[in-house]
Amino acid sequence: MRELGVRRIIGPCAAGALRADLARGDFVVCDQFVDRTRGRDDTFYDGGAEPVTHVSAADPYCPELRSLLVESARELGIPARDGGTVVVIQGPRFSTRAESAWFSAMGWDVVNMTAYPEAHLARELELCYATVAMVTDHDAGVSGVEPVSVGEVLEVFERNLARLRELLFAVIPRIEPPGEHLCTTALRGARIGA
Numbered sequence: 001m002r003e004l005g006v007r008r009i010i011g012p013c014a015a016g017a018l019r020a021d022l023a024r025g026d027f028v029v030c031d032q033f034v035d036r037t038r039g040r041d042d043t044f045y046d047g048g049a050e051p052v053t054h055v056s057a058a059d060p061y062c063p064e065l066r067s068l069l070v071e072s073a074r075e076l077g078i079p080a081r082d083g084g085t086v087v088v089i090q091g092p093r094f095s096t097r098a099e100s101a102w103f104s105a106m107g108w109d110v111v112n113m114t115a116y117p118e119a120h121l122a123r124e125l126e127l128c129y130a131t132v133a134m135v136t137d138h139d140a141g142v143s144g145v146e147p148v149s150v151g152e153v154l155e156v157f158e159r160n161l162a163r164l165r166e167l168l169f170a171v172i173p174r175i176e177p178p179g180e181h182l183c184t185t186a187l188r189g190a191r192i193g194a
Helices: 063-076 097-105 118-124 150-174
Strands: 008-010 013-017 027-029 032-036 080-082 085-089 110-112 128-130 133-138
Touching: 008 063, 008 150, 013 150, 027 063, 027 150, 063 080, 063 128, 063 150, 110 133, 118 128, 133 150
Parallel strands: 008 128, 013 133, 027 080, 032 085, 085 110
Antiparallel strands: 013 110, 027 133
16 A cells, blocks of 8 residues: 555454443544454564564554544544554454453453554554444453354444445545654654664
8 A cells, every 4th residue: 555655544443342331333443452363464574684673552543543533423423432442363253251351351442353463564664544443242251242243243334334434434535644743753763773
């Protein structure tokens, strides 16, 4: 995408709620992620010909894109939580009850299989990236819920796809070229010996 001139990316995703107060169909404009995956290529700087590079992941999602998503959702009357942590699991499977209870106890908000490594890879390329997670179900460890099924996920996703499109179509025209901020300057001071 970068080679095509793209500088700002919104990556919507489906997610399971780890909190009972998140309703199916709500959106969470995440501000943090926790990576519980393995074996995924998650850096462009793997020690080959490139200098050793450590890009900060402290604030992994673009604050400007996040603000646009939250503001637009509010203007449209779409329930969207400003901030939340997505824990990304390997998949293709749903969480066990024990895993889900642990994720909830850690204070994480949603769980999915696709929100990592995109955000970090974008940051390594100094691209702006934000995600909006659509809650399609309550994860297995949320008290009083039945285990999640693919059918349930798809039904909620289909029912709320129009709202997601509405949100994206409202946000996209408002996106301006990025100025100088934490996304676009991520490589400054990140390289060792360069």
